[in-house]
Amino acid sequence: MFDPYRDRSGRALAALLLFALALAVATGAAFAADPSDAAPSPVAYDDVVELGLSSETDALMAGDATLPRVQVFYSQLQYVVGYNGVESFASALAADRTERQFGYPIAAYVETFDSSRPGVTDEGLFAAELAGEWTPASEAVYVVGSAARSPAGETVVPFRDRDAAAAFVDDHGGAVIGWETLRGRSFDTDTAAVVRETAPRRWSEADRRIASAERRSDRPVSVVVGEDAPTIQAAVDDAPPDTTVVVPPGTYEETVAITKSVTVSGGGTGVDNGSQSGATRLRGDGNGSVLTVRAPNVSVTGLRISGTGTQTRDPEAASRPPEAGEAWDTNIRLGYGHGDAGVKAIGASGLFVDDVTIDTEASGLLLREGSDAVVRGLRVDGTEEWQDGFMGIVGMQSRVTVTDSAFVGGRDGVYLHRADGSVVRDSSFAGNRYGTHLMYTGETLIADNAFRNETFGGITVMTRPAGNAIVGNDVRDSGAGIQASGTRTYVGYNTLADNDLGFSTSARGSLYEHNVAANNGLGARATTVVPSSRVVANDFVGNDVHADAGPGALRVWADDDRGNYWEGADVSAELGLAAPGERAYRPTAPVDAALAREPAAILASESPAATLLDRLRGTVPGARTGGILDPAPSPEPHAPERAAAATDPDGGPVYGDWRGRSDNGTAEPDDATAEVAA
Amino acid sequence: MSDHAVADGDALASVSDVSRSYGGVTVLDGVSLSVSPGVTAVVGPNGSGKSTLLGILAGVTEPTTGEVSHGGAGARKPIGYLPQRVPFRDGFTARETLAFYGRLVDADPDAALERVGLSDAADKRVESLSGGMRRLLGIAQALLGDPSVAVLDEPASGLDPTMRERAFRTAAERAPEGTAVVISSHDLELVEAHADRLVVVDRGRIAAAGPLDRLRADYDVESVDDLYRVAIGRGDGTGEESAAPAGDDETDGSVHVTGVSDR
Amino acid sequence: MTGPKRGRVGLAARLRGVDTVFRRELATVARTPGYAALAVGLGVALFGVVAVGGGGATGFVPAIVDLLLPVEALVPAAAVVLGYRAFLADAATGELAVIRTYPVGVASYVAGVLLARLVALAVVVGGPAALVGVYVGLTAAPDTGIFATHAGVDSPLLYVRFLAFVFGLGAAYLSVAAGVSAIASSRRSAIALGALVLVGGVLGGDLALLESLSAGTSAAATPDLLALTPNGAFRGLVFEHVIGVAFAPETDFVPTGRALASLAGWTLGGAVGGGASIALGRRVDAAIERVRSDE
Incomplete structure (x- = not known):
């Protein structure tokens, strides 16, 4: 037995003292070391999670053009994020949301083209014959305003050496600037919100095409x-x-x-x-x-x-x-x-x-x-x-x-x-595999269609196109409502009922709002590994499971203080336990998920343990795995009539009023729009 | 201050005009006392203030008023003290308990155990020792480090006669080595057998004090038992004047016991 | 102690006194099965938090985010349990009176007892927390291996920092609880005082801050005021030096020096208070009696 006063225990105590000293030194070292110091090395670009412009436009896929790429290591995010286009990265840095979700970049590398024989194609696209090298973003120099463009517009061409950049400027114009200057510039990168504003104009453009076809055929x-x-x-x-x-x-x-x-x-x-x-x-x-x-x-x-x-x-x-x-x-x-x-x-x-x-x-x-x-x-x-x-x-x-x-x-x-630029509207689909299926097709409008009994799904968009608007559709009794991949996609005001899956958030940098997911097996599924879309003001009613999430960082489904309506999440507000929208809702957490069906689950979710755990959950969302968090669930449905109609078994299709939200929905389309759309 | 208050050269500890009250109730009232080598027994009825006096003498109780002084400054441990209730922490063996105290004064716990005859119980836990053994352990503790004054508060209470005797004898064994042993007890027979000097405390005051032989003579009694009765039981019970022996020139009602070096 | 007058005590003797008291206290702690049960219970609670919270699946920082608030309640509770009888035990049995007759000063006694209790705290709280860290370190992995991954700023070092702050928080509570126990007169009053420390610390400090804000204190003073309470200082330090590392570098939650000084201050304050109570309690008691009898 341990005798506290014998010499042997003295040695044990000496060992304890040494151990304590070692701990103290280790602790000191833990404070002395800066965990953000160790800058990771660049990885193969194939392994990054891509954000920003689509890399699958025709010219890029064909290898005719080159998009300067960036790979970024964010402080909170386990995945390496790739941006197609330096300007995409610069815009991301400027957005508050990026830091809130991913932290700050601890390392960023841009592709530099010093010895890649950079040039400009006949179409004015930037192209490099050889692969670029990875250079820390802060050490690179950038050519802006040159003749080189990307399929999406202006592009910035990075170089490691100022001389190489100057040589490029000699050939193709523009100016050489440093990283800090570049960061300060603002770029016109399109967003899903722009797509939302464009949707009514696409509708009008379709009207004009139809009228013009009618005129043509009157012979x-x-x-x-x-x-x-x-x-x-x-x-x-x-x-x-x-x-x-x-x-x-x-x-x-x-x-x-x-x-x-x-x-x-x-x-x-x-x-x-x-x-x-x-x-x-x-x-x-x-x-x-x-x-x-x-x-x-x-x-x-x-x-x-x-x-x-x-x-x-x-x-x-x-x-x-x-x-x-x-x-x-x-x-x-x-x-x-x-x-x-x-x-x-x-x-x-x-x-x-x-x-x-x-x-x-x-x-x-x-x-x-x-x-x-x-x-x-x-x-x-x-x-x-x-x-x-x-x-x-x-x-x-x-x-x-x-x-x-x-x-x-x-x-x-x-x-x-x-x-690109197609419009599918006011139509009905039944008993197909997919109702509407887009491949490599962007800038479309899929509006006010009804889909019934589609084996796989109502609307599916594959292979990463950009800028599609999917609005006001009604999909029921199908495998899935809307599965849209790609970037800058606007999915709004759709009504998805009695499907196996309401919608998935596969599109990056996209906006999912004012959709009603009612009585589906699964209301919504978050799929992208790195969240980059906004999912707000949707109504989830009567689904077996409101939402689930695939692998990846925590998805925060709310815009500041505006979240989604989750049937069952309002129980705590109804009971006066919390102010409406005060308690966060996690559709992927067992207790919160149970709330949708069993109000008594509120007793578990209101336990101090659950409350303590929930409190800071959104603090480092990027570093957290899996799941969906709505920090500000809406106390009331955004579209109660549509939700009621969707759950009415005898009801006809309902089309969300996606035009009503837009101020310029009835505005005369200007010539530029017609030109672009044509 | 009376010149009697000054202890003679032999005094190892003394208290002078000390009083102590608890919650406004006076327990000890203007007592002076000094102790010198030999066994000093403190007797008195329950609640008379014996324990308080011993605590003050040991330096562990703060007097409300009055002075306490200890000789033997410079010793590692001037005073050994055993409270009335043996206080050792549970969970430790007898040996460990003494090892703790021994380590503070560089004393050998095994020797101390042997001295009180507890070697066989060295590895027994304190809480499983009998009351007597605990007291013996307490005495061993108090005597650790050879203090010049050992204050033992009722080391024999609650023990069977054999144990009582052993406890007393063990404590008294130190006296010939120049230690002032102060023992409070209700067992007047043991006091008679071992004490050199006697202090009778009654209602917070010293009713009688001095070498045992002298007190017997002063009060003209045969035994300590009689002496005790006379010292506290005589008169109207106020004990103030009656307590003063005829031969003493006390005027303030308290008794100073000066050391007697006739051992 | 302040018993019999003693000669000057050398540093070596003082250290020996500290060491002896420390050994005794450490043996006491080691032989109290309840503390082992406390460690096990705490471990179960921490593992439960990490398992249910889910943050531990991906890394240290999210695990710490999950642990932060539960730890703010659990660790003070464990610390108070370890401390609420530290100075009462010897006083209540009367052994303190005996110890006073030995050449060990109040400072040495307090230091010995507290050091041993702090070691116990390190084992009882630090042990399970460190195990949780090892568990997170062994099991945390990205959800999917399809993509290249990196640790971000996440690092075991951050968890070590967190453990250090947890210990600091526990030390403050332990010391204050121990200090308060010196004035307790019985086990029951010690429990009551310990509970007071716990509730006052875990809730009272923040409530006082909220109250002062609603009473018109400038919000700019919040970081400074927050640092005054042990919980506020702890939370601030964790945000500043652990979780905040994942934020952009310019975050500023709490003045570090002030928060550290606060934790150290509470710890020292508890020790000094306990020491003063042990050293002066008898004299104060006697002085009160003196005043009483003079009336």
């Missing part, structure tokens, strides 16, 4: 099928350009190729008057496409089309890797753009499809190679099983404007591939 009648020509093909062949070929009601079994700018006007689809006897039916032979358009400004109206082939795409081309010199997505374009369709348009800009019904075994309307089209009153009936058929509309490199249309069955209702 004098030159040929009437059955009177002036035996077949539609013959009539089209006979008709002079800029005239109308009239196709009286009846059934026409033929395939038609249109190679001149004419209007083909049928008697209608027979739907309007309740019987199909007055319809003009065009029936193909079950091989290839029924109507093929290879000329600009063609209008096709009032037809019922059927008898397509069953080939959905070119299987060989779809699986073939691109050859040298080809665009990187050639295989997709060749594959997806080469199936059978009711109406197939190749290089046919100005196509107007109005009041047409297509019953198809493959695609309904296939557009490729700049076949910018206006589609109104189109109905596509696809296959029962989505695996058997293909898209309602395939838009390959063709800007599409879709309004008042319906897509039933088949693979995707509207599939757009590199179709």
Whole structure:
């Protein structure tokens, strides 16, 4: 037994003293050392979490242009953040939110191009032949105002040596500045809020496109099928350009190729008057496409089309890797753009499809190679099983404007591939795989559509495009409501009910607001590893789980003092335990999640232990893992009527009033907008 | 100050005109006393102020008024003290307890244990020792470091006769080595057997004090028992004047006991 | 002590006195099973906080954020438990009177007792807290390995800093509780006084600050006032030197020197108060009696 006074214990005490001294020294060292000192070395850029501009624009993916990149080590964030474009990083530093979420940068490296043979392409884009080197941002110099631009606009080109920068300025203009000066500059980087402001203008632009297509298709009648020509093909062949070929009601079994700018006007689809006897039916032979358009400004109206082939795409081309010199997505374009369709348009800009019904075994309307089209009153009936058929509309490199249309069955209702500036609005989708599916497609407007029973989801945006606006849609009974990736995406005023998943926040630097997620299995899922989006003023009602989160830093879903409405989170306010919005809500915490279904869980969440733990939780959000925190949950739903309508099983679609919020929603679009949109 | 108050050269500790009250109730009232080598027994009824007097003498109780002085300055431990209630901390063995005190004065705890006959109980925990053994341990503690004055407050109370005897004898053994041993006790037989001098305390005052033999003579009694009765029980009980022996020239009602070096 | 007059005591003798009292107190602490139970309980509580809070999954700083407020209540409680009887025990049994007859000064006695109790504090509080740190160090990892990760400013050094501040907070409470225990007359009153220290410290200081702010004290004085209470000083130091490291460098929560001085002041104040009470208590008592009897 320990005898406190014997010599042996004296030695033990001496050891204790030494140990205490060692602890004291270690403690002293802990204070002497500066943990922010150790600057990490740059990592492979493939391993960073990208923020800022999309790196997947055409020119960049094709390797024609170069975006100067930055990688940043933030004090609170475990992940290395990559910015495409130095100006993106500079803007991020200027934003309060960045520091609140990630801390401050303990190290930042920019890609410098001293020995990379930097230059400017014919299109005015910055390009470097060789890879850049990583240089600490504060040691680099920057060329601003040169001829070099990025796909998004002005770009800053970093160099390690002032001489190399000066040489670049000699060739391409601009001025050389240091890091501190650069930080002080403000850059016009677009944000999701800008996209929000632009949405009404995109709607108006669509109106103008439709009006213009209507005007274009109003041509004098030159040929009437059955009177002036035996077949539609013959009539089209006979008709002079800029005239109308009239196709009286009846059934026409033929395939038609249109190679001149004419209007083909049928008697209608027979739907309007309740019987199909007055319809003009065009029936193909079950091989290839029924109507093929290879000329600009063609209008096709009032037809019922059927008898397509069953080939959905070119299987060989779809699986073939691109050859040298080809665009990187050639295989997709060749594959997806080469199936059978009711109406197939190749290089046919100005196509107007109005009041047409297509019953198809493959695609309904296939557009490729700049076949910018206006589609109104189109109905596509696809296959029962989505695996058997293909898209309602395939838009390959063709800007599409879709309004008042319906897509039933088949693979995707509207599939757009590199179709920037497209608009899909006032349409309905049911029983597809995806309702609207965008690939590499940005600056679009997806508005006021209704989606029902979509196997995978209502609206999905893949492969990181930028600047899409997804507003006022109503998705129900589907796999997922809205899954949009990319950057600067505005997802607002959508109503998502009875889906497996309401929406996911996959898009970076985006804004998710005023959506109603009601009665979904999961209201919302946070997916990006590094949070960079704002999620505010949404209503979560009646979901099994309001929200969950994938791996990554803590997401703070609120804008200063404005959070979301979480049904159940208001229990503490109702009981007078806390002022409305005072207690933070964590939909990913078991107790808070239980609040949504079991108000008695409030007793656990009000325990002192829980309160103490909650208090400082948002202090270093970047350093914290997983989960979602709403520090200021709203005491009341933002859109109670919409939430009520969404939970009404017999209710029709509801479209959020996304225009009402915007002050300039009804303002006349200026010419610049029209130019940009065109 | 009376010249009697000055202790003679043998006095190892003295108190002079000390009083002490607790909560306004006077427990000790203007007592003077000095002790010198030999065994001084302090007797008196319960509540007479014995323990307070001993505490003041040991320097652990602060007198309300009066002076306390100790000879033997420069000794590592001038005074040994055993309170009426043996206070040792639980959880330590007898040896550890003495080792703690011994370490403060460079004394050997094993020798001290042996001196009081507790060697066999060295590794027993204090709380499991019998009352008698605890007292013996307390005495060993008080005598550690060879103090010139050992103040033992009722070292024999609550013990069986054998233990009482042992406790007293152990304490008294120090006296011949020049230690002033001050013992309070209710056991007048033991006092008679071991004490050189006697102090009778009654109601906060000293009723009688002096060498045992002289007091017997002064009061004309045979035994300490009788002496005790006479000193505190005579007269109307105020004890003020009656306490003064005829042969003493006290005028202030208190008694100064000066050391007697006729051992 | 202040018992019999003694000759001048050399430094070596003083140190020996401190050492002897220290050993006795340390043995007492080591033999009190309740303290081991306290350490275990504290460990369970801290691990629970880290497990439920979730911050420990990614690093030290978020773990500290989770621990900060619970620790502000748990550590003072543990410290008060360790200290509330430190000086009462010997006084209550009467052994202090015996010790007074030995050549060990009040300062040595107080120093010995407090040092041993501080060692106990380091073990009882520091042990579990350090284990939590080791656990966090071993298990904390990013959510996903797909991306390159780095530690940011997160570092075990920050946890060591946190432990140092935790010890400082505990030391202040232990010392004050021990100092107050010197004036307690019984175990029951010691418990009451300890509870008073605990509640007064954990709640009272902040409440007083809030009160003074609502009474019109300039908000600019907040950092200075906050540093005065042990909890405020602790919180300020942790924000300044641990969590704040993750913020931009110019953050300024509390004047460091003042906060450290505050913690040291409370610790020393408790010791000096306890010492003064032991040294002078009897004389004050006697003086009161004197005044009483003079009336």
